[in-house]
Amino acid sequence: MSVEQAISGLKFGADGLLPAIVQEDDTDRVLMLAWMDAEAVRRTLTTGRVTYWSRSRNEYWRKGDTSGHRQYVRGVEMDCDGDTLLVRVEQIGAACHTGTHSCFDDRTLPAVVGDPREIG
Amino acid sequence: MSVEQAISGLKFGADGLLPAIVQEDDTDRVLMLAWMDAEAVRRTLTTGRVTYWSRSRNEYWRKGDTSGHRQYVRGVEMDCDGDTLLVRVEQIGAACHTGTHSCFDDRTLPAVVGDPREIG
Numbered sequence: 191m192s193v194e195q196a197i198s199g200l201k202f203g204a205d206g207l208l209p210a211i212v213q214e215d216d217t218d219r220v221l222m223l224a225w226m227d228a229e230a231v232r233r234t235l236t237t238g239r240v241t242y243w244s245r246s247r248n249e250y251w252r253k254g255d256t257s258g259h260r261q262y263v264r265g266v267e268m269d270c271d272g273d274t275l276l277v278r279v280e281q282i283g284a285a286c287h288t289g290t291h292s293c294f295d296d297r298t299l300p301a302v303v304g305d306p307r308e309i310g
Numbered sequence: 311m312s313v314e315q316a317i318s319g320l321k322f323g324a325d326g327l328l329p330a331i332v333q334e335d336d337t338d339r340v341l342m343l344a345w346m347d348a349e350a351v352r353r354t355l356t357t358g359r360v361t362y363w364s365r366s367r368n369e370y371w372r373k374g375d376t377s378g379h380r381q382y383v384r385g386v387e388m389d390c391d392g393d394t395l396l397v398r399v400e401q402i403g404a405a406c407h408t409g410t411h412s413c414f415d416d417r418t419l420p421a422v423v424g425d426p427r428e429i430g
Binding site for chain 1 (some may be wrong): 311312313316329331333336337339340342343349354355357358359376378380381382383384385386387388389390391394395396400406407410413414417418419420421422423424425426429430
């Protein structure tokens, strides 16, 4: 499968974007979620560095070019519908612009824990 | 923080939805991504079972009610922007409707692996 064949098998939303989940390859931690258009996917698949489309700035965003917190590609998978990517990375420094390693650190919501032995 | 306070701190898209990444608590595997509106988040936080909004069927979808492949909540975190959730679950059976454990199984795209020692 070529890169162009892979991209043509993806389903982008009405805005031309799909979500990319970023998981740290060494630790399996989920670091962040960001958005890619076809060109961002192409750059990610072919350059070894992760590139997104910034919805707030309306421009391509190669992670780490400003912050130094680069993401190197270890592997990319699509989901069963082809409308979400899972990008496994080697993360340099903090993935989150707030300085935490993951964007999900220390942001726990109150949730009832489900137990299959108690809840149907 | 109450459940309603938590929900009011979330940022839903123009369609009233946000993406929820689902990660298996025991293995750290990323299983799937699906969508929630405020009510799906409320049900997920308060019942111990994960509920989504189905964009294709336009209805609430409590994972496993049809398939038996239930997801029990272990914890829920939001990201730094409050526009993505990470739901850690105990997964019964296969998360993917195709029968694979994760929706990302066996769907690898061709990607150049990046090496910080070689690529700037």
